[in-house]
Amino acid sequence: MTTVESQLRTVEHADRGPLSRDEMAQAIARDIEPGSYVNLGIGQPTLVADHLDGDSGIVLHTENGMLGMGPVARGDAIDPDLVNAGKAPVTELPGSSYFHHADSFAMMRGGHLDVCVLGAFQVSQRGDLANWHTGAPDAIPAVGGAMDLAVGAKRVFVMMTLFAKDGSSKLVESLTYPVTGLACVSRVYTEHAVFDVGADGVVVRETHGTTVDALRERLPVQVRRLED
Amino acid sequence: MTTVESQLRTVEHADRGPLSRDEMAQAIARDIEPGSYVNLGIGQPTLVADHLDGDSGIVLHTENGMLGMGPVARGDAIDPDLVNAGKAPVTELPGSSYFHHADSFAMMRGGHLDVCVLGAFQVSQRGDLANWHTGAPDAIPAVGGAMDLAVGAKRVFVMMTLFAKDGSSKLVESLTYPVTGLACVSRVYTEHAVFDVGADGVVVRETHGTTVDALRERLPVQVRRLED
Amino acid sequence: MRVLDADAAVADVADGATVLIGGFGTAGMPFTLIDALVRHGARDLTVVSNNAGNGSTGLAALLAAGQVRRMICSFPRQVDSYVFDDLYRAGKVELEVVPQGNLAERMRAAGAGIGAFFTPTGYGTVLAEGKETREIDGRAYVLEYPLRGDVALIAARRADTAGNLVFHKTARNFGPVMATAATTTIAEVDDVVDAGGIDPEAVVTPGIFVDRVVAVGAEQRIAAREGASA
Amino acid sequence: MRVLDADAAVADVADGATVLIGGFGTAGMPFTLIDALVRHGARDLTVVSNNAGNGSTGLAALLAAGQVRRMICSFPRQVDSYVFDDLYRAGKVELEVVPQGNLAERMRAAGAGIGAFFTPTGYGTVLAEGKETREIDGRAYVLEYPLRGDVALIAARRADTAGNLVFHKTARNFGPVMATAATTTIAEVDDVVDAGGIDPEAVVTPGIFVDRVVAVGAEQRIAAREGASA
Numbered sequence: 044m045t046t047v048e049s050q051l052r053t054v055e056h057a058d059r060g061p062l063s064r065d066e067m068a069q070a071i072a073r074d075i076e077p078g079s080y081v082n083l084g085i086g087q088p089t090l091v092a093d094h095l096d097g098d099s100g101i102v103l104h105t106e107n108g109m110l111g112m113g114p115v116a117r118g119d120a121i122d123p124d125l126v127n128a129g130k131a132p133v134t135e136l137p138g139s140s141y142f143h144h145a146d147s148f149a150m151m152r153g154g155h156l157d158v159c160v161l162g163a164f165q166v167s168q169r170g171d172l173a174n175w176h177t178g179a180p181d182a183i184p185a186v187g188g189a190m191d192l193a194v195g196a197k198r199v200f201v202m203m204t205l206f207a208k209d210g211s212s213k214l215v216e217s218l219t220y221p222v223t224g225l226a227c228v229s230r231v232y233t234e235h236a237v238f239d240v241g242a243d244g245v246v247v248r249e250t251h252g253t254t255v256d257a258l259r260e261r262l263p264v265q266v267r268r269l270e271d
Numbered sequence: 272m273t274t275v276e277s278q279l280r281t282v283e284h285a286d287r288g289p290l291s292r293d294e295m296a297q298a299i300a301r302d303i304e305p306g307s308y309v310n311l312g313i314g315q316p317t318l319v320a321d322h323l324d325g326d327s328g329i330v331l332h333t334e335n336g337m338l339g340m341g342p343v344a345r346g347d348a349i350d351p352d353l354v355n356a357g358k359a360p361v362t363e364l365p366g367s368s369y370f371h372h373a374d375s376f377a378m379m380r381g382g383h384l385d386v387c388v389l390g391a392f393q394v395s396q397r398g399d400l401a402n403w404h405t406g407a408p409d410a411i412p413a414v415g416g417a418m419d420l421a422v423g424a425k426r427v428f429v430m431m432t433l434f435a436k437d438g439s440s441k442l443v444e445s446l447t448y449p450v451t452g453l454a455c456v457s458r459v460y461t462e463h464a465v466f467d468v469g470a471d472g473v474v475v476r477e478t479h480g481t482t483v484d485a486l487r488e489r490l491p492v493q494v495r496r497l498e499d
Numbered sequence: 500m501r502v503l504d505a506d507a508a509v510a511d512v513a514d515g516a517t518v519l520i521g522g523f524g525t526a527g528m529p530f531t532l533i534d535a536l537v538r539h540g541a542r543d544l545t546v547v548s549n550n551a552g553n554g555s556t557g558l559a560a561l562l563a564a565g566q567v568r569r570m571i572c573s574f575p576r577q578v579d580s581y582v583f584d585d586l587y588r589a590g591k592v593e594l595e596v597v598p599q600g601n602l603a604e605r606m607r608a609a610g611a612g613i614g615a616f617f618t619p620t621g622y623g624t625v626l627a628e629g630k631e632t633r634e635i636d637g638r639a640y641v642l643e644y645p646l647r648g649d650v651a652l653i654a655a656r657r658a659d660t661a662g663n664l665v666f667h668k669t670a671r672n673f674g675p676v677m678a679t680a681a682t683t684t685i686a687e688v689d690d691v692v693d694a695g696g697i698d699p700e701a702v703v704t705p706g707i708f709v710d711r712v713v714a715v716g717a718e719q720r721i722a723a724r725e726g727a728s729a
Numbered sequence: 730m731r732v733l734d735a736d737a738a739v740a741d742v743a744d745g746a747t748v749l750i751g752g753f754g755t756a757g758m759p760f761t762l763i764d765a766l767v768r769h770g771a772r773d774l775t776v777v778s779n780n781a782g783n784g785s786t787g788l789a790a791l792l793a794a795g796q797v798r799r800m801i802c803s804f805p806r807q808v809d810s811y812v813f814d815d816l817y818r819a820g821k822v823e824l825e826v827v828p829q830g831n832l833a834e835r836m837r838a839a840g841a842g843i844g845a846f847f848t849p850t851g852y853g854t855v856l857a858e859g860k861e862t863r864e865i866d867g868r869a870y871v872l873e874y875p876l877r878g879d880v881a882l883i884a885a886r887r888a889d890t891a892g893n894l895v896f897h898k899t900a901r902n903f904g905p906v907m908a909t910a911a912t913t914t915i916a917e918v919d920d921v922v923d924a925g926g927i928d929p930e931a932v933v934t935p936g937i938f939v940d941r942v943v944a945v946g947a948e949q950r951i952a953a954r955e956g957a958s959a
Contacts, residue, residue, distance in 0.1 A: 080937045102891070102936070102937070104937070105669070106599065106600075107523045107526075107672050108523075108669050108671050108672050109668075109669050110935050110936065110937055111929070122668060123525060124527070124667045124670035125668040125669050126523070126669055130524040130525075130526070130577075137891075137923070137924040137925030138889055138890065138891025138893060138924030138936065140891075140893050140929050140932035140936070141666070141668060141669065141671050141929055141930055141932070142671070142932075142935060143603075143671050143672065143673070143675040143676055143703070144523075144549075144600075144603040144672050144673045144676055145603040145604055145606070145675075145676045147603075148599065148600030148603050148604065149600075149604070149837075149840065149841030149842065149909070150909075150935070151600060151842075152600055152604075152618065152620060152842030152843070153840045153841045155840075155909070155937050155938065156937075176625075182576075183575055183584060183587055183588075184594070184596045185573070185574045185575050185576035185577075185596065186574065186596055186597075186598050186599070186626065187573050187574040187598075187599050188573070188599040188600060189598075190598040190600075190601075190620045190621050190624060190626070191598055191599055191600035191601070191620045194619045194620055194622070194842075195600075195842065221624065221625055222623050222624045222625070223624065224622075224624070225622065225623040330706070330707070332707070334829065334830075335753045335756075335899050336753075336899050336901050336902050337899050338705050339661065350898060351755060351756060352756050352757070352897045352898045352900035353756075353898040353899055354753070354754065354756050354899055358754040358755075358756070358807075363898070364694075365661075365693070365694040365695030366659055366661025366663065366694030366695060366706065367661075368661075368663050368699050368702035368705040368706070369700055369702070369896070369898060369899065369901055370702075370705060370901070371833075371901050371902065371904065371905040371906055371933070372779075372830075372832075372833040372902050372903045373833040373836070373837040373905075373906045375833075376829065376830030376833050377607075377610065377611030377612070377679070377834070378611075378705070378707060379612075379830060380611055380612030380613070380830055380834075380849065380850060381609075381610045381611045381612040381679060382612060383610075383679070383707050384707075409818075410806075411805055411814060411817055411818075411824070412805075412806075412824070412826045413803070413804040413805050413807075414803055414826055414827075414828050414829070414856065415803050415804040415828075415829050416803070416828070416829040416830060417828070418828040418830075418831075418851050418854060418856070419830035419831070422849045422850055422852070423612065423830075423850075449854065449855055450853050450854045450855070452853070452854070453852065453853040453869075604841075604843075608846075611834075612848075612849060613846050613847060613848060614846075614847035614849065614863070614865040614866070614868065615846070615847045616843050616844075616846040617843060617844035617845045617846070618843060619842060619844065633844070633845075635874070636844070638844065640845075644865070666930070667930075698931070699898075700896070700897075700898075700933075701928070701930065703930075
């Protein structure tokens, strides 16, 4: 990841297609420093775990009260009392620890996690996040730990498709979906490109199967190159 | 203690002298219900422990992080890592538990202790407590857990002499010493009498070596009998 | 602390009570105590729990019995929350959604004697609408208040006769926090050992927070859980 | 987490830093780390600790070396706090007295991301003068703010290579809270075992809160303590 962090110019990989979900997960894994404490939320971001180097010393947190979470449990290893935030059975690694919910969320809210990876409905150019509610009037609201994760980690990465099914960009000028957290996302990984977002607006770090100029045609936000 | 709690009339023990310190401690011990969780502060109130019935199931809390504290340690039983709030070596009883300072004071502040027994410089008729600072200009201020204990327990008992060395009453209309806590004391044990204090003013529960009328001569506060 | 059977343990839960129920999904859910509360029949309950029931047992059974007037939780909607979903859509149960960490911290505040606290979680969202906010050291916070229970029903691995509890893996979740936040805390456990049978350094919930213990047995706990997933 | 020697562990403590130092009297005081901090020589420190030193070793030695500009503590005055007493009366050290539970809760808030909290402790006393107050549900509270450290120096019984800590009896006291409240937490321990060598259910301070560990050995710890009481 050192190379990525010290990256000075936007890299355009136009000679290939967009990233697959696994390749997105791999790209995120590559950007997580060895020794980091990481929360992978639920759903797609949990794929990142498959791409973490076992020797990296990266420790996974699950907000239901555990550090040192191991892979999903199978067969006899399944213990219904050992589950992740998505309530799937998991395993424990040597050096793990258990704690109660107030301590677990104090750990998150207190900024002790290095990285949190979340899915999203929308991310704004300044890093506002919408990922908990579609706003549909008949939906039963359910927030879980989404708002806590959004404001808690030192760096919040979003993993999402760049465009919704109707073709609209999920990277937006201002959120139209209900807010999860304001100015909390630092980086957005999509199949077409990786973006930094925040007070300075949107910067394209790399593209996959497209170019910055081509993206500009399709996105409702101004984007810059790293070298701009 | 059932008899004491259901007491309807003030009892005057005029045919004996004032209570000794040990008798005061015994009187307090008698008023603590079996199964109570109790903090005995530091100094004189710790004498109460010597008078608790071993079968009473009363559990002692020490604010430096322990429930189930046993007697003072002697000889080989001394462990410098196992001390009470006065930093004297103590022992642990079966069923004890250790916890950190934030948890210990959460336990106190949250009202989980049934009784706390404290010393005092002054107690006001409405139950205000002064026990942390003489107000002397050259004294180095030091509060410890006094203010936390004052506001935390369900019932705060004070154990003190009724009169200061200069003969003035330590049971007062309004505090002249710096406040530890407001309206927090429920009962005051002295060598001459036991008082209830609070919103209804001062009620004498019992006297030792004196009478209610004789106390009225010496006290700067109005006192009532239980039956008044 | 008293060791009771489940029916005796919940016998004084009053109509209209606020009941804190442990568990994250089914991990740490006190099935035996909830079953007893269904038999007891207390109504108009406000239930605080992370979820709003799974399948048809446990909290879902309490909801199905029509005993719950209001749910306070972080994540009601789940693949198997059909009992709650139907009641909610029919207008038969009220819902207050609270971010999971605020839910835990509000109960922690109740147990710790904190009058209110400023939390960054939820600031700028619909869940903070109408709430007091403040900027402190350049960060925006929402003021949240304690959440107290009349009763807490929790599940632990083991108790000793002093009421100390230890838990099992992520089934710990809300149990220790709820134990501090309720007037009366009732724990179902696999077994009860003598005082001294739990290492004082490893106690998770000190006995001061536990009023009643119901010894369920590991077998019955597993059976209840399997009933839950059936 | 890195395992270092004591001098390397404190080498980057800056002049003017806020240093949280564990211990209740000498129980849980990190003598080895404090000795290293004296050798290191960082000055103008703000030290947060329950007391203000005992005898002439540990925190008292740091004070005697003139490295402390300001003490934040609950109970400076003790039978053997003569080093602090003399410095204070000579106007060579500032003092902020904080009720013990507020001290612990302010550090807990710092570690837990709480912006401020309303506590009943201290209301109506000189220690709350000038502070914001509020009545909530009929009770009076004072608003208190987080207390953060640049560095925490604590003593624990044992670490594993994942940085998890367990403590020893009442020497636990402020250690776990301070570990959460500092940018860099340094723990001296009797020994370091492999990951897995501490029961995950019995971990008191998870490794996420521990940056550096110094393995002191039980013998050296006892020697340091005896030096302290000499």
